[in-house]
């Protein structure tokens with residue numbers, strides 16, 4: 285209902301960020317489909333929305349709440365975002381070249397940020413991807429500013445920089461090259477196997493500055509992946525990324541997130557996932573239980589209602605006080621993960637020289653979240 289209302293409000297009016305759009309194709313010209321293939325093993329059932337690619341937008345204002353999948357190219361005014369000093373997050377600067385994410389995780393905490401663009405937090409978030417086409421050049425300029433002090437920069441803190449659009453736009457190559465050239469420390473968190481394309485640049489950067497890479501794998505259950513992360517590469521392919529970075533001597537940590545109540549929180553599921561992560565050679569593993577903020581909460585509940593209605597009472601109980609589960613439940617899950625880490629030799633992981641702890645989605649207060657949201661607008 286909420287999403288319907290937002291869609292109606294936003295339809296047929298010019299978005300306030302339209303001024304920043306790159307000149308779209310001339311009226312009447314056909315809009316070329318971007319060569320963005322489905323990730324290997326992605327679901328092809330007719331129940332899934334088509335994800336064969338994004339189209340460059342027609343020369344009309346983008347409408348919210350429609351089925352179309354678009355790459356919305358814009359010229360950003362700034363690409364380095366400062367996190368407010370009082371925030372609890374373990375980084376002060378972020379770069380996010382994309383808004384929205386075709387990995388389309390049902391639970392994605394960043395969904396609400398699409399509403400700040402006058403798009404909706406549901407299918408629009410998955411399919412109308414804002415691309416900051418000047419991100420690389422702009423970052424190079426901002427890093428060269430005498431005011432820039434060379435602090436670490438976190439990427440993948442809002443949406444995934446290695447989502448499918450990156451295959452076409454290659455913004456991360458420009459961004460990493462700029463960071464390498466300034467010997468600026470950085471960290472990347474992703475579910476995208478496309479990061480392997482940039483292993484050469486990341487290796488060069490790691491020889492000059494502290495670099496850390498983390499991959500998010502909440503579960504290795506294939507059925508669950510297809511259901512809740514329909515646009516992302518499979519968990520096993522993500523673990524190949526961990527393996528390749530380990531072989532390259534850079535190392536890669538794993539954020540075991542989110543752990544989903546009733547779906548991936550059993551002792552057996554946790555053990556299987558931790559075993560696979562350990563086997564891949566992760567430098568460390570950090571578990572995070574699902575939290576459901578506005579935007580993600582409505583979308584996730586819609587999915588639960590249609591696919592796993594028997595779990596609704598459990599979720600109502602666990603999330604009755606807001607976005608987070610009770611501490612007692614979080615401790616229970618953390619204990620299961622800790623025991624599995626000990627069984628599989630991950631309790632005292634080796635950390636390579638360039639490793640720096642990073643969290644995709646650290647606990648934040650509502651005020652922190654709103655401030656970070658402000659910073660990640662265009």
Ligand code: SF4
Nearest residue numbers: 385387389392443444
């Ligand atoms: S990969 Fe990350 S940013 Fe993209 S939809 Fe999934 S949780 Fe959200």
